[in-house]
């Protein structure tokens with residue numbers, strides 16, 4: 001997968017040199033390219049923002065630098081990329097959406113700042129590529145960079161060869177076919193005894209059936225405590241399946 005990121009803060013993405021994603025880039029599984037939006041400004045101050053038409057707080061990112069950046073990065077011959085635009089007003093980013101994005105050969109991320117990007121940039125981009133406006137949660141960030149890091153990490157770990165043990169991606173809480181969208185329960189490693197706490201004996205029993213039952217029980221407990229609404233959705237899904245099979 002190729003990933004292009006357009007931003008006024010390229011250094012924000014230093015973490016993408018590290019760990020799993022850094023290794024995947026070195027292995028050629030991921031081709032991540034950073035682009036400084038200011039490279040496409042035309043004034044000596046490299047201006048990327050201006051006051052909003054109609055008044056209101058803050059500044060808005062000018063269309064011209066973005067238009068030319070997207071032309072340069074995403075405008076080549078061949079199939080266009082999917083443009084991903086993090087925004088507070090975007091569609092919720094979920095594991096399901098991450099799975100779909102992981103099937104794309106080429107993603108371009110537009111990282112906004114200030115109060116956002118002039119709306120004509122998305123309208124112009126939609127004429128030549130699919131555009132997805134996504135939000136990573138119901139809280140307000142200062143820009144799109146941290147959201148892009150979240151999306152890139154979530155999508156990248158689903159690519160074959162990125163995770164050492166592909167199994168762990170499948171068992172993720174929200175991965176389809178896992179423990180039905182339940183939250184993971186507690187995990188343990190050596191030593192078996194630590195600061196007067198013991199690892200649950202079932203995990204040392206070698207009885208895989210008992211371990212699976214225990215893990216499911218702990219997952220249900222954790223989900224009931226932290227995300228009860230997921231249990232209601234699970235019950236509704238189960239009921240729907242039963243009614244369909246009748």
Ligand SMILES: N#Cc1c(-c2ccc3ccn(Cc4ccc(CN5CCOCC5)cc4)c3c2)n[nH]c1N
Pocket residue numbers: 056057086087088090111112113114115116134135136137138139140141142143144145147
């Ligand atoms: N993904 C994601 C995000 C973002 C996100 C993503 C991208 C950008 C680019 C700029 N910002 C800052 C910003 C702050 C507030 C507002 C709202 N204002 C609109 C105009 O009226 C006043 C109020 C807009 C933009 C961003 C924030 N925040 N939270 C998420 N889950």
